[in-house]
Amino acid sequence: MTSIRDHLGVHASALQLREQRTEILASNIANAATPGFKARDLNFAAELEKAGGMGPMNTSHARHIPTGAGAGAGAGGLSYRVPTNPSLDGNTVELAVEQMEFSENALRYQTSLTLLNRKITGLMTAIKGE
Template structure:
């Protein structure tokens, strides 16, 4: 990986994960009235660590015991405070708040990435 790619990797990975998380949260909201639907979310910190190669310990031999929670994609079920009678675990207020917060963090990550790119451009130009 080039030096520039290494410099931008964390922020690029964060943007991709934030986008994926928004899709998951939007799916939860869309299925708020679906009987038996289980709300999902992404463990953002674990998924980002895994994406940039700074994840949990990995086994190196077939005899080693695996570590971690086994959620390789970072997807988890949300633990609801109340479950609907039809088994649906979507709490619309929680999902909307998480979606709004994730959108703000996406915009912040995008702005931070743009500033890094502008800084690199300036360095290349000798400014």
């Protein structure tokens, strides 16, 4: 027997991750003039793989080398963005980059929401027997 979560698939997880990334990017934009602020971002693909149970392979010994998308990522999949043009005050936010990433993420959020809505509409149609 499959659950509603199984039917909705990756779209529900993608929507949650897109929302989390929106908050991170908004924080970067809000701190564009804060001296010493380090811009961060979420590795969306790696986090989506983890949410789907397809994360990096676990190691069983301290001398094993970690593999996969999660290797080297910070806590919660966050990492610091490396600036193209570093500022003199130590701030790594590049406003044009952050705005572009924010816009792209918003578009992809809307796409995930639309796909999720269609899945739910399909379920409702099946329940009603139409």
